[in-house]
Amino acid sequence: MLSVTPDRTRQVLADPEFGELALSRARLRWGLSIVTLILFFGFFALISTAKGALGANVAGSDMPLGLALALTVIVLVVLLTGFYVQRSNSRFDELARGLNRRFGQ
C-alpha cells in the first residue's frame, strides 16, 4: 500500500498520463451511457409516435418492424457492454498498471 500524501496526490494529478487515463475513461463512460439512453428513449419515442409504422412487417418476413428494432436495440446494447469491458480490460488496465509502477515504486 503506497502512502498518500498531499504532495504525492498533486504529483499524480499533474501527471499527463494520469490525465489522459481519467479523461478517456470519462469520455468512454459518458459516451456509452448517452448512446444507450438514446437507443432506449429513441425506441420509446418511436413507439409513442409511430406505432402504426412499427406494426408493418419487415420486408420479406412476417416479423413486425417494432420487434425487429427491439431485437436490434438488445443486440446493440450487448455489443456496447462488450466494447466497454474489452476497452477497460485492455487499454485502461494497461495505463493504470503503468502509473502504479511509476508511482508505487
Next chain:
Amino acid sequence: MIAYLLAALIAACPSAAAAQTIMTGAHGPDWIAIAMFALIVIATLVITYCSAGKTRSKADFYSAGNAITPVQNGLAIAGDFLSAAAFLGISALVYANGFDGLLYALGFLTGWPIVLFLMSERMRNLGSYTFADAAAFRLDRTPIRLVAATGSLVVVLFYLIAQMIGAGKVIELLFGVNYLFAVASVGVLMILYVTVGGMQATTWVQITKAALLLCGGTLLASPYCGISISASPNCSPQPVRFIQKARRFLRLAACSPNRYRRFRWGSRWCSERQVSHTS
C-alpha cells in the same frame, strides 16, 4: 442435517397438501409438471445443502469466498434478471399492451449497462462490493447509506411482491393448494436457500435457474424465428396457432388507438373479427 430434514419436510409439504386437493381440481393433476417442479426443488435444495457444508467464514457466506468466476457470476445475474416477474410479467405485458409492454423488457436491459458504465470502475478502484460503499467513500456516510438502504428496500419490496404473486400463482395452479399457503411455502423455501447456503448456494441456484430459463425460453422462441421443433404431427398446430396469434397481437397493438382500445375491452369474438379485418 437438521437443515436438510427441514428442507425435505418443506419440500414435501406442498405435495402432501396437494394430494388432498389435487383430486378435486377441475383440470386434473398435471403429473409431468409436478414431477418437474419437485425435481427442480429437490435439486436446488441439494445444491443448498452441499454449499452449506462448504461455508465456513463470513466471507464464504457473503461473497462465496471470492471463488465465483466471472462466467458463473454472469449466469447468476442472468438468473436474477430472468425472474418470474420478467418471464411471466413481460410476456403478459406484451400480450396485453403490444409494443408498450416491450418497453419494459428494453428498460430492464438498457438499465444494466448504464450501471456498469457509470459505477463499475469506481467500485473496482475502491474494492467495494456495493454502490453504497463507493458513494459513501466520497460523500457523507450516514445519509448515503440511508438513501441506498431505503432505495434498495423499496425496490426489493415491490419486486418481491410481483415475484411472490407469480410464484404463488404458479404453485396454486400446479398443486391446487390454497393461494396463501402457496405464497408462504415459496417464501420459506427462498429464505431457506439464502440463510442455509449463503451466497454460494444462492449463486448456484441462480445459475441453475438461468440455464433452465434460457433453454426453455429458446425452445419457446425458436418456432417464432422459423425453426421447426415439432416432435409429432398432432403437436405442431398448437404452437403455430399461438405464434400467429402473437403476431396478430403485436400488429394490432400498433394499429390506431381506438381500435386497440376496443380490442382490449371488447369481447374475444369481436376482437378476433377485427383482427381478421385488419390483417
